[in-house]
Amino acid sequence: xxxxxxxxxxxxxxxxxxxxxxxxxxxxxxxxxxxxxxxxxxxxxxxxxxxxxxxxxxxxxxxxxxxxxxxxxxxxxxxxxxxxxxxxxxxxxxxxxxxxxxxxxxxxxxxxxxxxxxxxxxxxxxxxxxxxxxxxxxxxxxxxxxxxxxxxxxxxxxxxxxxxxxxxxxxxxxxxxxxxxxxxxxxxxxxxxxxxxxxxxxxxxxxxxxxxxxxxxxxxxxxxxxxxxxxxxxxxxxxxxxxxxxxxxxxxxxx
Numbered sequence: 001x002x003x004x005x006x007x008x009x010x011x012x013x014x015x016x017x018x019x020x021x022x023x024x025x026x027x028x029x030x031x032x033x034x035x036x037x038x039x040x041x042x043x044x045x046x047x048x049x050x051x052x053x054x055x056x057x058x059x060x061x062x063x064x065x066x067x068x069x070x071x072x073x074x075x076x077x078x079x080x081x082x083x084x085x086x087x088x089x090x091x092x093x094x095x096x097x098x099x100x101x102x103x104x105x106x107x108x109x110x111x112x113x114x115x116x117x118x119x120x121x122x123x124x125x126x127x128x129x130x131x132x133x134x135x136x137x138x139x140x141x142x143x144x145x146x147x148x149x150x151x152x153x154x155x156x157x158x159x160x161x162x163x164x165x166x167x168x169x170x171x172x173x174x175x176x177x178x179x180x181x182x183x184x185x186x187x188x189x190x191x192x193x194x195x196x197x198x199x200x201x202x203x204x205x206x207x208x209x210x211x212x213x214x215x216x217x218x219x220x221x222x223x224x225x226x227x228x229x230x231x232x233x234x235x236x237x238x239x240x241x242x243x244x245x246x247x248x249x250x251x252x253x254x255x
Contacts, residue, residue, distance in 0.1 A: 002231040004029030007077040009069060011060050011121055012087030013053075014041040016188030017138065020219020021084055021226040026052045028227050032080075033073040035060065035087065060087040060117040066124040074128045081130055082230045085121040086138040088114040088156075096149040107152060114156035122167060122178070132175045134230045137164050139182035141245040157182070161241055168239035177238040179229050184245025186217040212247035 008025050012018035013034025022034050022045070031052045036042045042055035056072055058065035073080055094109035095102060118137055125135070142150055143157035160180060167178040185207045208216055225244045228234050243249050 001029035002227060002233065003082070006030045006032075006081040006230070007073065007079050008032035008082035008084065008230065009035065009073050009080055009125065010084040010086055011035045011069075011117075012089075013084070014038065014045045014055065017183060017186055017219050017222050018084070018086040019045050019048075020221075020223040021086060022049060022053060022223075024220065024223025024227050025082070025230065026050065028231070030082070030230075031077060032082070033069065033076070035069050060121055061112045063120060063124070066117075066120055070125050070128040079130050080125065080128045081133045082136070083121065083125045083129065083133070084136045084138065084226060084230075085118045086136075087117060087121075088138065090142075090150055090153045094152075098149065099151060102152060110152040111156055114153060115159050118160050118163060122163075126171075126174075126176075129174075129176060133177075134234075135167065135176060135178040136226055136229050137161075137178065137180045139164075139180040139241060141182055141184045141243060141249045143182060144243075144249050164241065165239040177234070179234070179237055179239070180241040181222065181225055181229060182241055182243050182245065183217060183222050184243075184248045185211065186219060186222060188219065210248060211245075212251045215246065217244065217246055 003025055008030045009032055010018050010022045013022040014036030026049050033054050033056050034045055035056050035058050037059055039057050042057055046053055046055040054076060056069050058069050060066060094106040122135060137160050139160045140157040142154040143161050146154060164178045164180040204216060222244055225242055
């Protein structure tokens with residue numbers, strides 16, 4: 001029960017990686033709120049998490065929504081100890097493609113969700129957070145290496161990694177630690193959002209062939225790492241990044 005008595009807010013906590021994190025937090029004794037844009041998935045996720053977590057429907061790209069998230073969580077639980085800025089992703093409704101084809105509108109959609117929202121999630125959370133808390137930013141191994149059609153997404157995640165260092169320095173006087181958890185390919189509903197159903201398994205195999213551990217990550221893999229960063233076990237870590245990508249970034253699989 002490493003998080004017993006802790007109150008957490010997980011943005012994008014209603015599915016995929018975010019739900020995996022919330023589930024791991026709940027199993028370690030935390031309570032709090034998961035945030036998402038779809039009421040149906042929020043309700044389903046809260047039902048699975050039990051009474052420990054409430055669902056708050058909100059859009060992290062909207063300032064008023066972010067303010068409401070932290071205000072409502074504090075009213076419900078009395079404090080906030082942990083914030084996970086997880087909402088984001090490559091499948092944002094924006095077109096994916098190279099610098100030769102992506103224009104301003106798609107640029108703004110990608111950056112608003114994957115970078116601007118992270119900054120203001122932290123900005124809006126701070127007045128409600130307890131000193132000595134933990135903030136976890138969700139990065140990506142795309143912040144370290146290029147992938148086809150993901151230049152903007154990778155740039156946003158590289159900036160998120162930089163945020164962790166700068167934010168930690170900003171918050172030294174409050175002893176709030178900011179670290180980054182950067183996944184690689186993880187089994188989430190995102191595959192079905194931009195890949196035709198009949199192609200999903202083939203695309204997954206393509207990814208697995210490049211992962212040294214020989215499998216796609218699971219949300220629970222990310223959840224366990226997030227527990228470490230949220231707990232006192234990582235008390236000597238700040239401004240740091242943990243790559244949880246099956247070895248993709250730092251190793252080349254043997255052929």
